[in-house]
Amino acid sequence: MTSMTDVHPVPASSISGWDHEADVVIAGYGVAGAAAAVEAARAGADVLVAERTGSWGGAAAMAGGFIYLGGGTPLQKACGFEDSVDNMAAFLNVAMGPGADENRIADYCAGSVDHFDWLVDCGVPFKAEFWGEPGWEPPGDQGLMFTGGENAFPFNTIAKPAPRGHVPQMTDKRAGEASAGYMLMKPLVDTATSLGVRSVYDVRAVSLVVQSDGRVAGIIARQYGKRLAVRAHRGVVLACGSFAYNDAMVAQYAPRIAGRPAASIEQHDGQAIRMAQALGADLAHMDATEVAFLVDPQQTVRGILVNGRGQRYVPEDTYSGRIGQLTLYQQDDTAFLILDGDAQDEAMAATSATPLLKRQATWVCETVAELEREIGLPAGSLQATVNAYNDAAARGEDPLLHKKPEWVRPIGTPVGAIDLRGSTAGFTLGGLMTTLDSEVLHVGGEPIPGLYAAGRCTAGLAAWGYASGISLGDGSFYGRRAGRAAAKG
Amino acid sequence: MTSMTDVHPVPASSISGWDHEADVVIAGYGVAGAAAAVEAARAGADVLVAERTGSWGGAAAMAGGFIYLGGGTPLQKACGFEDSVDNMAAFLNVAMGPGADENRIADYCAGSVDHFDWLVDCGVPFKAEFWGEPGWEPPGDQGLMFTGGENAFPFNTIAKPAPRGHVPQMTDKRAGEASAGYMLMKPLVDTATSLGVRSVYDVRAVSLVVQSDGRVAGIIARQYGKRLAVRAHRGVVLACGSFAYNDAMVAQYAPRIAGRPAASIEQHDGQAIRMAQALGADLAHMDATEVAFLVDPQQTVRGILVNGRGQRYVPEDTYSGRIGQLTLYQQDDTAFLILDGDAQDEAMAATSATPLLKRQATWVCETVAELEREIGLPAGSLQATVNAYNDAAARGEDPLLHKKPEWVRPIGTPVGAIDLRGSTAGFTLGGLMTTLDSEVLHVGGEPIPGLYAAGRCTAGLAAWGYASGISLGDGSFYGRRAGRAAAKG
Secondary structure (H helix, E strand, C coil), X not given: CCCCCCCCCEEHHHCCCCCEEEEEEEECCCHHHHXXXXXXXXXXXXXXXXXXXXXXXXXXXXXXXXXXXXXXXXXXXXCCCCCCHHHHHHHHHHHCCCCCCHHHXXXXXXXXXXXXXXXXXXXXXXXXXXXXXXXXXXXXXCCEECCCCCCCCCHHHHCCCCCCEECECCCCCCCCCCCHHHHHHHHHHHHHHHCCCXXXXXXXXXXXXXXXXXXXXXXEEEECCEEEEEEEEEEEEECCCCCCCCHHHHHHHCHHHCCCECCCCCCCCCHHHHHHHCCCECEECCCCECCEECCCHHHHCCCEXXXXXXXXXXXXXXXXXXXXXXXXXXXCCCCEEEEEHHHHHHHHHCCCCCHHHCCCCCEEECCHHHHHHHHCCCCCHHHHHHHHHHHHHCCCCCCCCCCCHHHCCCCCCCEEEEECCCCEEECECCEECECCCCEEEECCCCEEEEEEECHHHECCCCCCCCCCCHHHHHHHHHHHHHHHHHHHC | CCCCCCCCCEEHHHCCCCCEEEEEEEECCCHHHHHHHHHHXXXXXXXXXXXXCCCCCHHHHHCCCCEECCCCCHHHHHCCCCCCHHHHHHHHHHHCCCCCCHHHHXXXXXXXXXXXXXXXXXXXXXXXXXXXXXXCCCCCCCCEECCCCCCCCCHHHCCCCCCCEECECCCCCCCCCCCHHHHHHHHHHHHHHHCCCEEECCXXXXXXXXXXXXXXXXXXXXXXXXXXXXXXXXXXXXXXXXCCCCHHHHHHHCHHHXXXXXXXXXXXXXXXXXXXXXXXXXXXXXXXXXXXXXXCHHHHCCCEEECCCCCECCCCCCCHHHHHHHHHHHCCCCCEEEEEHHHHXXXXXXXXXXXXXXXXXXEEECCHHHHHHHHCCCCCHHHHHHHHHHHHHCCCCCCCCCCCHHHCCXXXXXXXXXXXXXXXXXXECCEECECCCCEEEECCCCEEEEEEECHHHECCCCCCCCCCCHHHHHHHHHHHHHHHHHHHC
């Protein structure tokens, strides 16, 4: 019980003195922690945020900054898109599954417009401009994008397509200089600070302090090798991020993504999940992951993707994260992007926020038969696929996968292929089970008194599907709930 | 804390009197519990088994009875097959993954011949006869079969194919009358009884009793609505099976198999997992499942399986459980088996242990084009697949998936299809993390003192792959370890 990383709960009776005290103690100053801090302070609580790194921000500040919102936000309306709560829920119920929690999705969609207004009220800026090109992010300061394949098959047959990726505006975006995530975090932290929220840095939450009646009373933390006891008079909020950088947990729960964490930070070591597990907290969706597909969408959309059997398996104009998930989980992380010379030229010239993901062809050949041999695909497999694609493409159709006609064009020669085997990476989506008020659930089914959680240490909106903006979305949304609930105590 | 199903740990200090006492208390009298009982008793412990139903047996007694063993067992040798520890491990490391635990596999393979001898010594009978036809089980009392696709692609290129499904012999097997699983369980229970093992029935483990120093000291159980306290002087062994029948847990962890439990029993409600989680026990592989594919393998092998895009995806002569997994996880549970009239006639006449799984064609047509339309597959998709298959089959080859030449034959007319959408079912493979001595691990990384587990409430040999016989195999193997370790205390 004396190790500096020991996750075992510590009895409150064993604490001889508290190093810090507050009504609400929040572990982690990323988006979930910041949202919790604002709302707990507004509810009248004295709030202390303990952040492990030297500054606020977390993974959020480094992220593209998408917040998944809809149901008719002012930004959607200003850009000319119609949406409704039901339409948004219809999409998410399919796109976030299998295993998506319909109650949570309904709750999130119902509160989505209000949440947008709350962000704006906190000072988060959004520019009313839509970016409609394929891409991971807008290339400039545009505020709205499709981020989950809403306008691609099959989702465009399930719900009316509406873009829901809301991006905070940067005044001077240049690649590598800043991120929209920073423009989300800065106003939230400024708001928290103006409300009197205190913060301590280089303080890492290690374990929970528990009263004899089972109520969480604080945390044990570590600061520069020193052990701190932090008293929470009303509640503790865990907001420490995913377990993407905990190799053991990834091996136990999500081995397909092992060794390839992305879009997260090294501090995402799962400690919050384990601290709560040590108290009997329940988990969900532990094998689910966001999956990045490391090629520029301007290329993907102009070619056809085939698996190790030379077969197409996904409409190439859908959300790249969906392509990543289907490639990793259903195609053994094996994909080849087939592009003819014209398509490659066009893709290289197209505007993109991720020019570094534009890739040269691994192989270029005069015929598909030759390319098939070069790649090492089964004899005849790629030829049959390209023949079938080209036959239908000549009529502007894609009966196999329903890529939208605007992107359907026969593949000519010379024809190349980009080797996309092992070109996925991602972060984990599973974590603590919580109520809609962000109370952490015990395996016995009831909330653990005094313990709240939000963000990627919890199982949120996404189960096995994903859309960019879901993590900053549910992190901030349920972070607010956690802050309010913890302030009530 | 007063509910009859409350999983919260109960302090030993709160127990006013014990209803039962023993050195080693085992919850569950299936294969893991029986193996633990035998070994604990042989190690000199006074053993009590608390079984929830009215009799010993568990899922094991209802099962096909396969025990996955190899490395050169006397039965393998008597049937003329060579195998080695390394060869067996090479197969399992690939077939049980991704995420398979190589240390556990090495340990299991190294002890496999000894484990076979131990079973024989306990009185489990095996007939030295090999059954080589496609099938879920041998049709008679044959003792040895391939049960994991060892002789199919790609495994036949990774390790030398050796059958490892060891089946206890029934003296008079008739469909529905008895099972090989019974012939495994009866001798084990008889052995335990002869060693003085005591058992109580209709006693359901509900929660763990814990000393103030954290050591597990017994269980709280329920018998006909009465709460019992059962003292374990040396250790508690959890051997209560999977969570396949716990709808909430399946939704949290393995939603793809939701609503379709199979090859398990209703008592598999995950209670043992939750009892241990409430103490901070760690988990692994919670989304992994065995997957049955509900069609007779004599049919599958004679046709081609296509997904919802009309594409082949698996060699049809591999283990049916592998076909089930690939169908459920990689093809959205959508498969159609394409068979011509001759193949269907041959399959219907072929010997099988599962005649009830022989299915009539859902559609029969004169041409593949017509069949494609009837099924509702994308235009041209099935025709291209059958053309490519037939072209290569005329040369006795299957370059796409490497079905063995003996099963490769062009598809003629009339041609039919069996609708196999949603034709999967299965049980969960995830559960408690344990050491190789079957100690239950805390999320902090160390064993929970006094707590052991084996069988399908633990994460065993299989991660995301499976072979028939793995569950009775690791259940009995690590059940023995649990019994020995618990007896030492």
